[in-house]
Amino acid sequence: xxxxxxxxxxxxxxxxxxxxxxxxxxxPNEGLIRISVEESxxxxxxxxxxxxxxxxxKAQIEASYKSEMDCFKDLANDSTRMIFVTRGLNKKExxxxxxxxxxxxxxxxxxxxxxxxxxxxxxxxxxxxxxxLSQRLTGKVNKEVVMDGNQLTGIIRFLKxxxxxxxxxxxxxxxxxxxxQVIDYIATHQDAIGFVGMNWIGDGYDPAQIELRKKVKLGxxxxxQCIEKxxxxxxxxxxxxxxxxxxxxxxYYILKENAAGLGTGFLNFLSLERGQLIFKRSFLVPxxxxxxxxxxxxx
Numbered sequence: 001x002x003x004x005x006x007x008x009x010x011x012x013x014x015x016x017x018x019x020x021x022x023x024x025x026x027x028p029n030e031g032l033i034r035i036s037v038e039e040s041x042x043x044x045x046x047x048x049x050x051x052x053x054x055x056x057x058k059a060q061i062e063a064s065y066k067s068e069m070d071c072f073k074d075l076a077n078d079s080t081r082m083i084f085v086t087r088g089l090n091k092k093e094x095x096x097x098x099x100x101x102x103x104x105x106x107x108x109x110x111x112x113x114x115x116x117x118x119x120x121x122x123x124x125x126x127x128x129x130x131x132x133l134s135q136r137l138t139g140k141v142n143k144e145v146v147m148d149g150n151q152l153t154g155i156i157r158f159l160k161x162x163x164x165x166x167x168x169x170x171x172x173x174x175x176x177x178x179x180x181q182v183i184d185y186i187a188t189h190q191d192a193i194g195f196v197g198m199n200w201i202g203d204g205y206d207p208a209q210i211e212l213r214k215k216v217k218l219g220x221x222x223x224x225q226c227i228e229k230x231x232x233x234x235x236x237x238x239x240x241x242x243x244x245x246x247x248x249x250x251x252y253y254i255l256k257e258n259a260a261g262l263g264t265g266f267l268n269f270l271s272l273e274r275g276q277l278i279f280k281r282s283f284l285v286p287x288x289x290x291x292x293x294x295x296x297x298x299x
Contacts (some may be wrong), residue, residue, distance in 0.1 A: 028060040035082045035139035035266075036071040037063055038154045040197035041092045041113075043250065044204075044282035045084060045113055051278060059262055069152030075254060077131055081254045082263045086113075086154030089254060107254040109179075109268055112285040114235035115155055115247040116201055118186045118194040128193075129222040129234050130246060134163045134245070136193060139170015144192035146174040146185045155195060158249050187215035194291025198235040202283040240285045251284065 011293040012277045025031050037045050042065050049061055064074070068087075074080040088107040090098070098104050114131040117133065119126045135141040137159060147156060160169070176182045179196045194216075201212055220232035231244065239245035253270065269275045276286035 003204060008154075018173040019171040023180065025058075026261040027139070028260055028262060028268065029168045030054045031259055032062070033082065033260040033262045033266075034064070034080045035072075036064045036080045036086065037065050037084045038086060039065045039070045041065075041084055041154055043178075043286060044137035044199050044279060046220045048270060048275060048278050051274065059265070061262070061266060063196050068154035068157060075256060079259075081257055082253065082266070083255065084092055085252050088252050094102065100169065101256065101258070103258045105256045106267075107252055107255050111276075111279040111286045111287050112240050112248055113251055114198040114202075114240055114245055115158065115195050115249060116198045117221060117247070118183065118196060118201070118216045118234045119219050120186055120190040120192070120203070120265075121215065123190060123217070126217065126219045127222075128219055130163065130224060133193075133221070134165075137164045137169055137173065138167040139172050142170070142172050144172055144174055144189060144190075145170075146176050146180055146194045147193055147196075148176060148182060154249070155197060156290075158247075159195060162247070163179075166258060171217055183212050183216055188227060193219065194220040199282050199284060202235060205281075235282055237280070237285050251279075 008170045010073045026033075045065075049063060053059055064080075065293065066074075067250050068085045071083040071085050075083045088109075089105065094104055104165055117128060132141075136143060136145050146242065147159070158221075174185070174192070176185050176194075179200045182194040182196050183201065186192055201216070201218070218234045220234055223231040223233055224246045225243045233239040233244045235247070240248050254268060255267055271280075272290045273289060276289040
């Protein structure tokens with residue numbers, strides 16, 4: 001009688017264990033992670049997430065859009081495992097993460113974006129050398145410049161490093177609350193120029209961006225690497241690929257994951273054909289795969 005009793009107990013325990021809720025899984029296609037994304041990347045990142053999550057219904061990715069500096073703060077804490085920014089880890093940061101994690105976070109370039117110079121639709125001055133832009137940013141030319149008001153964004157860091165150098169930004173630099181407000185400001189201020197990520201304004205097929213382009217126009221910037229002097233271009237995948245547009249900046253991922261979890265799965269998606277095509281459709285230049293135009297039979 002007693003062996004039979006314990007046999008039933010064991011069977012019930014086995015059944016209850018099998019029916020208990022599964023522990024939270026973390027695989028390349030399933031689980032929950034939080035990511036932090038540089039604010040100017042929002043348009044193409046939302047498209048990437050929409051396609052990835054539709055293909056992986058058991059995956060949850062909670063994205064927060066914020067300044068680049070705040071993304072790095074999140075990475076240093078346990079609040080996020082993956083960030084998307086305009087630079088990788090420097091040597092000092094790699095050493096510090098190696099000490100704290102016992103492994104180095106993975107980082108590389110996924111695509112190339114550009115900083116677009118925006119002017120009013122009726123602006124007379126829409127052609128700029130890098131020196132022109134530098135003088136505007138540092139206040140030597142006292143005309144309004146507008147950009148995202150958060151001084152810690154990747155675009156502002158890039159402009160400070162590449163154009164302003166060690167000179168503080170001028171008092172003529174106006175703060176806006178995000179990339180959309182930069183565009184709205186330029187649309188109503190004829191003598192101002194603005195800086196936004198190309199992915200906010202460069203997609204000629206996106207209805208929302210087509211409407212924004214009705215309000216402003218893209219400025220031309222002098223090519224610094226062209227043999228032909230006096231060549232000016234607008235930001236586009238072609239001018240980025242040919243190094244004809246000088247204000248280009250990368251889209252980096254930094255992943256703090258030492259095993260093949262959901263962060264790795266999302267990274268694989270972004271690095272392979274589907275994700276890279278989304279970058280391409282967003283008018284960025286894919287860094288992981290080269291896409292060549294195929295000639296049709298009618299050509």
